[in-house]
Amino acid sequence: MTRPTFYITTPIYYPNDFLHIGHSYTTVAADALARYKRMRGFDVMYLTGTDEHGLKIQQRAEQAGQDVHEFLDGIIAWIKDLWAKLDISYDDFIRTTEERHTRVVEALFERLIDQGDIYLSDYEGWYCTPCESFWSERELVDGKCPDCGREVQFVREESYFFRMSKYVDRLLAFYDAHPDFIQPESRKNEMINNFIKPGLKDLCVSRTSFDWGIHVRRDPKHVVYVWLDALTNYITAIGYGSDDPQMQAKFERYWPADVHFVGKEIVRFHVIYWPIILMALGLPLPKKVYGHGFLMMRDGKMSKSKGNVIDPKLLIARYGSDAIRYFLLREIPFGQDGVFTPESLVQRLNYDLANDLGNLVHRSAAMMHRFVGGAVPASSAFGPLERDLAALCEQTVAEVEQHMDDMQFSLALGSIWSLIGRANKYIDEAAPWALNKAGERERLQTVMYTIAEAIRYASVLVAPFLPRTAEQIWAQYSVEPEQTTWESLRRFGTGAAGRAVAQRDPLFPRLDVEAELEALGALANKGRAPSSGTTAAEPNQPGPSQSAPVAAAKPAAQNATGLTPSGGPPEVGGKPRIGIDVFDQVELRVGQVELAERVPGADKLLRLMVNLGAETRQIVSGIAQHFQPEALVGQKVIVVTNLKPVKLRGVESNGMILAASHEGTLKLATVPPEMPNGAIVK
Numbered sequence: 262m263t264r265p266t267f268y269i270t271t272p273i274y275y276p277n278d279f280l281h282i283g284h285s286y287t288t289v290a291a292d293a294l295a296r297y298k299r300m301r302g303f304d305v306m307y308l309t310g311t312d313e314h315g316l317k318i319q320q321r322a323e324q325a326g327q328d329v330h331e332f333l334d335g336i337i338a339w340i341k342d343l344w345a346k347l348d349i350s351y352d353d354f355i356r357t358t359e360e361r362h363t364r365v366v367e368a369l370f371e372r373l374i375d376q377g378d379i380y381l382s383d384y385e386g387w388y389c390t391p392c393e394s395f396w397s398e399r400e401l402v403d404g405k406c407p408d409c410g411r412e413v414q415f416v417r418e419e420s421y422f423f424r425m426s427k428y429v430d431r432l433l434a435f436y437d438a439h440p441d442f443i444q445p446e447s448r449k450n451e452m453i454n455n456f457i458k459p460g461l462k463d464l465c466v467s468r469t470s471f472d473w474g475i476h477v478r479r480d481p482k483h484v485v486y487v488w489l490d491a492l493t494n495y496i497t498a499i500g501y502g503s504d505d506p507q508m509q510a511k512f513e514r515y516w517p518a519d520v521h522f523v524g525k526e527i528v529r530f531h532v533i534y535w536p537i538i539l540m541a542l543g544l545p546l547p548k549k550v551y552g553h554g555f556l557m558m559r560d561g562k563m564s565k566s567k568g569n570v571i572d573p574k575l576l577i578a579r580y581g582s583d584a585i586r587y588f589l590l591r592e593i594p595f596g597q598d599g600v601f602t603p604e605s606l607v608q609r610l611n612y613d614l615a616n617d618l619g620n621l622v623h624r625s626a627a628m629m630h631r632f633v634g635g636a637v638p639a640s641s642a643f644g645p646l647e648r649d650l651a652a653l654c655e656q657t658v659a660e661v662e663q664h665m666d667d668m669q670f671s672l673a674l675g676s677i678w679s680l681i682g683r684a685n686k687y688i689d690e691a692a693p694w695a696l697n698k699a700g701e702r703e704r705l706q707t708v709m710y711t712i713a714e715a716i717r718y719a720s721v722l723v724a725p726f727l728p729r730t731a732e733q734i735w736a737q738y739s740v741e742p743e744q745t746t747w748e749s750l751r752r753f754g755t756g757a758a759g760r761a762v763a764q765r766d767p768l769f770p771r772l773d774v775e776a777e778l779e780a781l782g783a784l785a786n787k788g789r790a791p792s793s794g795t796t797a798a799e800p801n802q803p804g805p806s807q808s809a810p811v812a813a814a815k816p817a818a819q820n821a822t823g824l825t826p827s828g829g830p831p832e833v834g835g836k837p838r839i840g841i842d843v844f845d846q847v848e849l850r851v852g853q854v855e856l857a858e859r860v861p862g863a864d865k866l867l868r869l870m871v872n873l874g875a876e877t878r879q880i881v882s883g884i885a886q887h888f889q890p891e892a893l894v895g896q897k898v899i900v901v902t903n904l905k906p907v908k909l910r911g912v913e914s915n916g917m918i919l920a921a922s923h924e925g926t927l928k929l930a931t932v933p934p935e936m937p938n939g940a941i942v943k
């Protein structure tokens with residue numbers, strides 16, 4: 262039986278400079294999906310590459326005093342090294358300077374002229390070199406490029422044009438027939454209203470003012486304009502236009518692409534021009550274009566001139582590739598913008614990776630040695646606690662599948678981390694140390710088996726996101742390859758007993774917050790300029806070439822409390838002063854009350870359901886004497902989200918809302934309504 266295919270692409274990056282952490286974002290997201298689809302049995306084709314033509318590249322090579330090929334080879338080696346360090350499992354890497362691409366672009370340009378889709382005329386307009394984009398007078402913002410805000414140049418030259426206007430009706434009909442084509446949905450209206458409704462202009466597809474590109478065969482003073490050149494990479498890479506029958510079969514196999522992942526700034530090229538080019542070539546259109554948001558810095562977009570660019574290789578060398586992959590995919594809901602802050606990175610690493618996952622794996626291995634001889638024991642019948650955890654494991658698999666179908670990586674990770682949290686809680690509740698002390702061997706063995714099985718579930722579920730960590734857990738817990746497959750997660754309790762468990766160092770060190778914040782501040786803009794004259798091929802960070810976290814990251818002192826030692830500043834309001842790292846342990850988020858009702862038989866308590874963006878939590882709050890429940894519904898509140906759950910009058914409370922109290926009056930601490938649910942408060 263032939264396996265279903267899944268063809269996924271990233272944009273091909275401009276190698277005019279080293280890539281930053283923002284570029285890594287798309288590639289990591291595509292990698293997680295590609296790995297997941299492979300685990301689900303798909304024959305995956307994951308394509309990435311580089312977009313190597315255009316004036317900008319030519320200029321950068323000149324600035325670097327290098328021949329263009331030499332300049333490009335250096336940067337491409339650097340980029341491939343970055344992807345190796347980030348464990349990117351691409352199946353092919355296309356460079357638009359390769360013959361397999363240039364030859365096909367030349368031929369299809371000829372064909373499109375012959376068929377009347379491309380015609381020769383004169384072009385007048387404003388050109389932004391860094392964005393390789395043309396703009397009309399009307400589109401400029403304060404006379405500058407509307408995308409990047411930089412200077413534009415007026416150009417008038419003979420150019421070839423693509424008759425886009427001819428295909429508008431067919432394009433709109435395609436959107437109607439394929440409502441999922443543009444994701445997230447909101448971007449579709451933006452495209453229609455901003456670019457199609459005002460009248461889609463024919464696209465200039467050649468330039469005569471520079472030389473570095475694919476020349477038009479019949480009119481070689483013209484160079485194919487980069488977007489036509491670039492977009493076609495998605496078909497040339499898999500064999501479109503090839504004479505080789507094997508490559509032709511490959512094209513038949515994978516085209517149309519299942520999804521193009523692109524940043525939101527280039528959605529327009531992928532959902533308007535690209536489909537029209539394909540229509541003109543008589544080819545099927547891609548199934549989906551997903552326009553994700555931007556990874557921003559606190560002071561806005563990343564840019565070298567602002568000095569806020571972070572070199573991904575420095576981050577990987579300091580924290581390890583899995584930590585960076587996790588942060589990127591967990592912190593930013595795919596489709597939305599997100600801000601990279603050193604605080605959020607360190608927090609995610611400390612709490613989610615070191616405390617939750619790392620600690621689960623570490624403490625469990627220690628208990629396997631202390632209580633059951635260092636191997637996973639066989640289980641007897643499950644009790645209610647085990648059945649509860651088993652059900653959650655199976656349910657988490659279903660949730661992750663749904664989120665991955667929706668390409669919602671942060672939600673998938675959220676579900677997995679709820680399971681990890683529950684597994685840690687199970688250990689506390691089942692208390693193997695007490696069973697050991699009481700000599701309840703059979704029950705102890707069942708509990709230890711259940712812990713190992715929950716860890717196996719977590720390890721397989723994290724594998725698309727944290728491939729290295731998954732491998733490490735499998736090695737540490739001797740998980741057989743056939744028990745690391747997605748299919749092995751269909752029923753809890755099928756993991757083998759008798760496996761040896763090794764005691765290893767924790768998977769993720771707990772970091773000293775202050776030291777890391779300082780170090781991260783110093784990392785900003787440490788990427789090298791390509792014009793430095795040294796070869797770009799060498800990684801710009803000495804140390805391990807692979808991606809394990811290195812000692813550079815400073816682990817926290819074993820028993821650091823963050824309390825000021827005696828002799829420090831005086832106490833405030835009766836409580837001792839604390840260090841920022843103690844405060845940092847409290848997670849505060851914006852929530853919105855969706856439901857509020859009295860807890861029967863408790864005159865002070867209200868039961869609230871609070872929407873935190875990624876989840877809705879039940880919180881029991883002692884505020885019933887100050888508020889009518891109905892008055893709270895819809896209110897934005899600030900929630901302490903990482904408190905251990907407690908039961909109040911038999912009702913579980915999973916968090917706490919903040920309120921100010923003064924002389925018997927109580928007011929909720931709140932934020933303006935435009936703050937989204939789930940936003941961090943600090």
Ligand code: MSP
Pocket residue numbers: 271272273274275276282283284286287312491492494522523524525526527554555556557563
């Ligand atoms: N060469 C074109 C794409 C041609 S595709 C046929 C191009 N290249 S680029 O080097 O500028 O890379 C653009 C892509 O990098 C974006 O679409 C996005 O996927 C990614 N990102 C660049 N900066 C980013 C952030 N700060 N945040 C998230 N993604 C970012 O455009």
